[in-house]
Amino acid sequence: MDRANPQPRRRDPRAQSPAESSSDELAAGSDHDEAERRRASWTLQKGFTPQRPQKTSRLYSESESPDELAVDADEYWRSSRMRNRRRTPSPITRPSVRDDLSQGRSDDPEDEVTGSDGNQASVADNWSDRSATPLAPPQPPKPEHLNYKEKFVMHGHLRGVSAVQFSPDCSMIASAGADAAVRVWDTASGRLIHVFEGHLAGISTLAWAPNGDWIATGSDDKTIRFWNVNTLKAHAKVFDGHHNYVYQIAFAPKGNILVSGSYDEAVFMWDVRRAQVMRSLPAHSDPVAGIDVVFDGTLIVSCALDGLIRIWDTHSGQCLRTLVMEDNPPATCVKFSPNGKYVLAWTLDGCIRMWSYVESRVLKTFQGHVNNKYSLSGCFGTYGPRDVIYNPPLCFAVSGSEDGSIIFWDIVSKQILQRLNGHKDAVLCVHTGTLRGKRMVVSCGADKTVRLWEEVNENDTGSDDDAFGRDVTPTPECHSRKSTPTHDADGDDAMTDVSAVPSTAANPAEDVTMT
Amino acid sequence: MNLSLVDPFVLAQEYPDTLTEKLSSGHATCLSFNHKGDYLASGRVDGTVVIFDIETNGVARKLQGHTRQIQSLSWSRDGRYLLTSSQDWKCILWDLKDGSRIRTVRFEAPVYIAELHPFNHLLFVASLFEDQPVLVDVSSTKPIKRILPSAPLRPQAPDGEEVDPAVAAKQAAQDAKHSTCVTIFTAFGNHIIAGTSKGWINIIETQTCTTIHSMRLCNGVVILLRLASNGRDLLVNSSDRVIRTVLMPDLSQLGIDLEPSAIKLHVEHKFQDVVNRLSWNHVTFSSTGEFVTATTFMNPDIYVWERSHGSLVKILEGPREELGVVEWHPSRPMVVACGLETGCIYTWSIVSPQKWSALAPDFGEVEENVEYMEAEDEFDVHPAEQVHQRRLDQEDEEPDAVTLDLAKGDGDADGVEPFSLPVLMDIEDSDSGEDVVAVGPGTMRRRTPGAGREGVNGDTEKPAANGTSRGTTRSRRR
Numbered sequence: 001m002d003r004a005n006p007q008p009r010r011r012d013p014r015a016q017s018p019a020e021s022s023s024d025e026l027a028a029g030s031d032h033d034e035a036e037r038r039r040a041s042w043t044l045q046k047g048f049t050p051q052r053p054q055k056t057s058r059l060y061s062e063s064e065s066p067d068e069l070a071v072d073a074d075e076y077w078r079s080s081r082m083r084n085r086r087r088t089p090s091p092i093t094r095p096s097v098r099d100d101l102s103q104g105r106s107d108d109p110e111d112e113v114t115g116s117d118g119n120q121a122s123v124a125d126n127w128s129d130r131s132a133t134p135l136a137p138p139q140p141p142k143p144e145h146l147n148y149k150e151k152f153v154m155h156g157h158l159r160g161v162s163a164v165q166f167s168p169d170c171s172m173i174a175s176a177g178a179d180a181a182v183r184v185w186d187t188a189s190g191r192l193i194h195v196f197e198g199h200l201a202g203i204s205t206l207a208w209a210p211n212g213d214w215i216a217t218g219s220d221d222k223t224i225r226f227w228n229v230n231t232l233k234a235h236a237k238v239f240d241g242h243h244n245y246v247y248q249i250a251f252a253p254k255g256n257i258l259v260s261g262s263y264d265e266a267v268f269m270w271d272v273r274r275a276q277v278m279r280s281l282p283a284h285s286d287p288v289a290g291i292d293v294v295f296d297g298t299l300i301v302s303c304a305l306d307g308l309i310r311i312w313d314t315h316s317g318q319c320l321r322t323l324v325m326e327d328n329p330p331a332t333c334v335k336f337s338p339n340g341k342y343v344l345a346w347t348l349d350g351c352i353r354m355w356s357y358v359e360s361r362v363l364k365t366f367q368g369h370v371n372n373k374y375s376l377s378g379c380f381g382t383y384g385p386r387d388v389i390y391n392p393p394l395c396f397a398v399s400g401s402e403d404g405s406i407i408f409w410d411i412v413s414k415q416i417l418q419r420l421n422g423h424k425d426a427v428l429c430v431h432t433g434t435l436r437g438k439r440m441v442v443s444c445g446a447d448k449t450v451r452l453w454e455e456v457n458e459n460d461t462g463s464d465d466d467a468f469g470r471d472v473t474p475t476p477e478c479h480s481r482k483s484t485p486t487h488d489a490d491g492d493d494a495m496t497d498v499s500a501v502p503s504t505a506a507n508p509a510e511d512v513t514m515t
Numbered sequence: 516m517n518l519s520l521v522d523p524f525v526l527a528q529e530y531p532d533t534l535t536e537k538l539s540s541g542h543a544t545c546l547s548f549n550h551k552g553d554y555l556a557s558g559r560v561d562g563t564v565v566i567f568d569i570e571t572n573g574v575a576r577k578l579q580g581h582t583r584q585i586q587s588l589s590w591s592r593d594g595r596y597l598l599t600s601s602q603d604w605k606c607i608l609w610d611l612k613d614g615s616r617i618r619t620v621r622f623e624a625p626v627y628i629a630e631l632h633p634f635n636h637l638l639f640v641a642s643l644f645e646d647q648p649v650l651v652d653v654s655s656t657k658p659i660k661r662i663l664p665s666a667p668l669r670p671q672a673p674d675g676e677e678v679d680p681a682v683a684a685k686q687a688a689q690d691a692k693h694s695t696c697v698t699i700f701t702a703f704g705n706h707i708i709a710g711t712s713k714g715w716i717n718i719i720e721t722q723t724c725t726t727i728h729s730m731r732l733c734n735g736v737v738i739l740l741r742l743a744s745n746g747r748d749l750l751v752n753s754s755d756r757v758i759r760t761v762l763m764p765d766l767s768q769l770g771i772d773l774e775p776s777a778i779k780l781h782v783e784h785k786f787q788d789v790v791n792r793l794s795w796n797h798v799t800f801s802s803t804g805e806f807v808t809a810t811t812f813m814n815p816d817i818y819v820w821e822r823s824h825g826s827l828v829k830i831l832e833g834p835r836e837e838l839g840v841v842e843w844h845p846s847r848p849m850v851v852a853c854g855l856e857t858g859c860i861y862t863w864s865i866v867s868p869q870k871w872s873a874l875a876p877d878f879g880e881v882e883e884n885v886e887y888m889e890a891e892d893e894f895d896v897h898p899a900e901q902v903h904q905r906r907l908d909q910e911d912e913e914p915d916a917v918t919l920d921l922a923k924g925d926g927d928a929d930g931v932e933p934f935s936l937p938v939l940m941d942i943e944d945s946d947s948g949e950d951v952v953a954v955g956p957g958t959m960r961r962r963t964p965g966a967g968r969e970g971v972n973g974d975t976e977k978p979a980a981n982g983t984s985r986g987t988t989r990s991r992r993r
Contacts, residue, residue: 211937226940235940254553255938256568256575271571273942278571297570298517310874313517315570316866319873320520337916340516354914358519360876364910380916392915412913 140388146396146408146418147456148441152190153422154450156183160425161444163205163377166433168212172229173442175450176203176217182227183450184215187435187442190452196227198234204375205248209272210255218246218260224270237275241268247289247375248333252297252314259300261288267302267312279317284308289375290333294340301343301357303331309345311357323355325362332375337395344380344397348372352399354411366409368416369401374426374446376400381408381432381439383417383455398441400427406443406453423447522867530806530819531848531863534833538851540565540574542858545840547588552845554936556597557853557860558585564599566611566936567860569844574942580607580616587628591636595934598639600629606641608653611936618653620660622646628697632704632721640698640707648695648709650724663698663707666690667715667729696737702746706766710737714753716780718766727775732759732782739797743804744845749780750807756794758786758809760822784825786818797852801843810838810852817841817852817863831863 159178166173172193173185180203182196201220208215214235215227222242226235244263251258257278258270267281267288284304291302293314300312307328311321329349336343342363343355352366369376378399384390396408396417406420406427425446433440439455518526543557543565554575555567562581565574583603590597596617597609602625608618622643629641637654640663652659669686697710700721707719714733717726735754742749749761760783764773786807787793795809806828807820815838817831834854838861841852849864872878 209938211935214940237940252570254570254935256571256573271573272938273568273571273573273575273940278573294516296516299520311520313521315517318867318869320517320870322874322876324876339915339917339919342914342916354916356914362906362910363912363914365907382917392913393917395916411916414910 140385140390142390142394142410143384144415144417146383148408148418148420148439148453149456150420150422150451151440151454152452154183154185154190154192154452155448156192156195157181157444157448157450159202160428160446160448161450162203162428163217164429164442164444164450165206165208165431166440166442167208167229168210170433170435170440173450173452174206174208174215175442175444176206177444177448178202180219180221182206182215182217184229185450187433187440187452194229194232196232196234198225198227199223201245204246207249207251207258209251210253214255216249216251216258218249218262220245222246222262224249224258224260226272235275239270239275241270241277242266244287247287248291248377250291250293250300252293253295254297257293257297257314259291259293259302261291261302261304263287265304267291267300269300269314269317281312281317281319283310286330290331290335290346290377292334292336292343294336295338296340299336299340301334301336303334303345305330305332307331307347309334309343309355309357311343321357321360323357323360325349325353332371333377335377335379338380344378346371346376346378346399352378352397352409354397364411364414366397366399366407366414368409368419369399369405369407370403371399371401374402374428376402376427377429379430379432379441380411381441383408383439398430398432400430400443400445402426404445404447406430406441420453422451423449522870525865525867528865529803529848530801530829531831531850531865532829533863533866534831534861535864535866536572536862538567538572538860538862539858540567540577543853543860544858545585545588546842546851546853546860547590548842548845548851549590549594550592550845551594552847554594555842555851555860556588556590558588558599558601560584560858562601562603564588564597564609566597568936575936576611576614576939576942578607578609578614580609580619581605583625586626587630589629589631589639591631592633593934594936596631596636598629598631598636600626600641602626606639606651608636608639612934613937618656618658620651620653620658622649628699630699633700633702634704638704640700642695642698642709645694648698650707650721661724663695663709663719663724664717664726665693665695665709665711666726667693667711667717667731668726697740699740699742701763701766702742703767705769708740708742708749710740710751710753712736714755716740716749716751716761718778727769728778728780730780732761732780733757741798741800743800744802745804748783748800748804750798750800752795752798752809754794756787756792758795758798758807760784760786760807784820784822786820786825786827788818796838796855797840799841799843802845802847806843808841808843808850810841813837817850819850833863834859834861 157175157177157179161175161177164173164175171187173187174182176182180197180199180201182203184193185191186193199217199219199221203217203219205218206215213228213230215229216224218224222244224239224246228235242260242262242264246260246262249258249260256272258272260268260270265284265287267283268277269279269281270276271278283302284306286304286306288302288304291300293300298314300314301309302312303309307324307330309323309331310319312318313320325347329347331345331347333346334343341356343357345353345355347353348371350367350369350371353362354364355361356363376399378397381396381398382394383396384394392412395411397411398406398408400406404421404423404425404427408417409415410417423443423445427443427445430441430443433442441453442450443453444450541559541561541563543559545558547556553569555569557565557567559565562583562585564578564585566576568575581599581601581603583601586600586602588597588599595611597611598606599609600606604622604625606620606626606629607616610617622641624646625644627642627644629639632638638652640648640650642648647665648663649660650663693711693713693715695709695711699708701708705721707721709717709719711717714731714735714737716730716732718728719726732751733753733755737751737753739752740749747763747765749763751759751761762781762783764778769775793814794812796812798807798809800807805822807822809818811818815832815834815836817838818827819829819831820826821828831850836854836856838852839855841850843850849862851860851862853860870880872880
């Protein structure tokens with residue numbers, strides 16, 4: 001609910017794009033100052049032991065929240081905070097600390113880039129430099145950036161949108177948020193298909209059943225509900241059993257099992273057919289914020305705000321592995337990689353880490369986004385030309401950021417491939433999909449919008465050199481767009497054809513010729 | 516994906532040891548796993564077929580069409596089609612995608628066992644009660660039945676010699692007494708293995724429906740034939756209280772390397788209980804064929820023998836009733852058996868203890884105390900930023916998050932298009948075990964006499980309250 005509940009007055013005005021400021025400083029060569037400041041931020045961060053901003057921010061939401069459920073639960077969390085001796089951050093000082101932290105940290109990806117290349121040039125030059133130097137001869141050069149463009153902006157949600165997902169065939173998009181409604185959109189046209197209403201409180205999570213017939217949603221009213229996309233009716237059985245907000249849900253690949261993580265610190269495995277709890281995993285001692293099931297259904301991963309990430313055996317219900325960073329930052333979201341070998345974990349120290357769970361080791365740390373308040377959620381995706389075989393295949397991780405951007409990282413180089421701007425507030429959930437051969441990304445955020453982004457053939461775009469990643473000035477659309485201008489921005493539920501309005505999407509540098 | 520994390524000692528255990536689960540939905544009499552092992556079909560006394568989801572232990576689908584006890588179940592290779600045979604003289608081929616009946620085949624007698632061709636789900640072989648076995652082609656709506664011979668193949672008299680008419684007449688009279696009790700397909704479906712009431716094994720060519728080899732195995736009736744997953748080992752249960760494992764030649768080589776006259780069946784092991792003279796209700800191979808499992812007559816035990824030495828390795832215990840059909844999971848060490856009295860389905864599998872070291876990353880499980888050697892720099896304090904930066908710099912691998920390891924050849928490798936059973940959201944399984952109540956240790960009583968003999972379509976569902984209460988007890992028991 002937190003992440004679905006935009007709280008403007010909590011947003012620090014200084015929380016602008018951190019990469020912008022820091023990289024400029026880096027370019028100016030103020031290395032010493034930067035290091036100094038970075039160290040300061042880290043010692044500060046060390047001073048405050050891992051916090052649970054989820055809970056503290058809930059104190060603020062109390063007055064705004066219209067539902068009674070939130071109030072008594074706040075009571076619960078306040079008391080639980082009391083008995084938890086370790087965590088005593090002052091919610092007033094925290095934002096400034098976090099801001100320092102994010103600034104100090106945000107240049108790490110750039111450091112990484114220069115470090116791995118031995119290229120000490122500024123980041124602004126970096127793009128052009130890298131594009132000019134190919135990688136190993138047998139491999140075709142990797143694309144240095146992605147070129148996603150905004151296609152539709154879907155308005156209609158009355159409050160922040162916390163979850164969005166493509167249907168399994170990507171023909172539809174489901175989104176849900178703090179207004180307790182589930183909206184289903186047509187991917188091709190961006191039009192609203194249906195609104196499901198029935199939850200009594202905000203929705204934090206949704207999942208499409210693997211066969212595409214059902215949408216499951218988990219809500220702050222402690223229930224999980226199913227909605228049938230074909231009949232446009234709600235399922236008669238309500239999945240009732242959690243004692244607190246349902247935070248995240250995921251389907252097993254066959255659709256017979258649904259896994260849910262909740263604020264009541266439990267992970268439930270539900271028998272979808274009977275709408276009953278099949279097994280409860282004695283999971284965590286803190287709210288379970290993230291959950292995912294591996295592609296073959298044999299493993300479940302869960303993460304909690306105590307920073308623990310646990311891997312479970314679906315069949316036996318036993319914990320097989322626990323992953324944790326030493327200063328356990330609250331973990332808010334976990335996702336298995338497409339081949340199930342790795343786990344991507346979002347933590348509130350502004351990092352997304354890719355773990356090899358077999359070795360209990362962090363393989364990659366992705367930074368550059370702002371994440372210290374919301375449970376952001378993202379996705380893996382593939383990129384690059386389809387007719388070229390790369391080894392390993394080109395794969396990105398994508399996540400929203402609390403500064404309103406969407407960031408794509410290459411999972412090998414950790415380099416930021418693209419930064420999409422457009423959302424006016426934190427981007428809470430991003431999901432990737434492919435429809436008719438077009439790679440797409442859908443995002444939703446606290447600004448009440450759902451946005452669809454489509455990968456555009458790079459040769460169509462005009463060149464726009466220095467702007468990539470940091471440009472916040474609107475750029476006029478200079479390429480032909482395949483949007484369907486069928487609908488004017490007249491109604492509440494209308495999609496907006498972005499070709500009509502100045503887009504804020506940044507154009508990446510255009511000096512790589514793709515095959 | 517979980518194999519890399521599971522305790523190798525648990526994985527190394529090949530046969531189950533603990534009664535872990537009790538499934539019930541009516542009075543089950545026969546069981547069959549699909550090839551992938553995620554669904555278990557059970558046939559009930561009342562003619563209903565219930566398909567359980569092994570992952571949730573819930574009912575995935577119910578099939579209603581038979582009016583009397585189900586005799587056998589046979590899955591197609593892709594798991595989409597199910598052939599059921601019943602005492603109501605019918606065989607039904609079901610499409611599990613929507614639960615519809617594709618074909619219904621009537622016979623002149625009750626059906627013992629019907630088995631689908633391993634690759635063609637529109638061809639099956641059925642052995643009938645006191646009648647000739649038939650090979651049925653249901654590729655068109657009108658089934659084509661071909662009668663299979665039961666008489667053993669007699670050695671042909673050499674050319675030129677006169678066959679004594681008296682001997683011939685005697686043989687013919689003897690042959691007429693043979694009736695086939697069980698018929699199964701070989702691994703590729705080119706041949707049918709038939710067991711007769713006189714203890715003979717006949718190998719019949721599917722194409723021509725002629726017997727190409729016969730062998731007398733025992734004196735009793737051949738009750739059941741099973742083929743191991745390798746297709747070469749045959750398990751024979753007969754009424755002489757001996758279970759035999761028989762090694763077969765590779766029949767797919769017939770006509771290439773192997774002449775029909777050269778076929779020899781070699782008995783490998785004879786399993787029996789010489790002390791108690793137990794007879795065996797039902798037998799099965801383990802998933803790998805290394806073990807042989809049997810339920811015993813008038814006895815609640817399941818015997819597990821291993822085949823390399825032919826020794827008894829385990830007696831599975833648990834329920835207090837005699838067990839009928841026993842089945843081994845196609846890939847896991849898991850055994851299911853159904854109770855004759857209650858019709859419950861019991862499940863034995865391996866219960867692995869929670870490894871406590873899995874719960875905390877810095878814990879390790881050691882056999883005995885270890886002298887801890889502190890590393891030289893273990894408690895050196897580095898600036899956090901430096902540590903962080905060093906860590907980031909070390910992240911220089913090239914992980915591949917997309918490509919799947921398909922070395923194991925899971926499922927789809929053999930060219931079978933995967934079929935996934937739809938998840939029915941409106942399934943009710945509330946008419947479960949409630950019609951049998953335990954009135955004391957080991958004694959059960961049927962609550963409603965005549966229950967379980969419901970109409971063909973009118974499945975009398977109990978109120979949903981039954982289901983809920985059962986569900987809560989189940990979840991509590993875990």
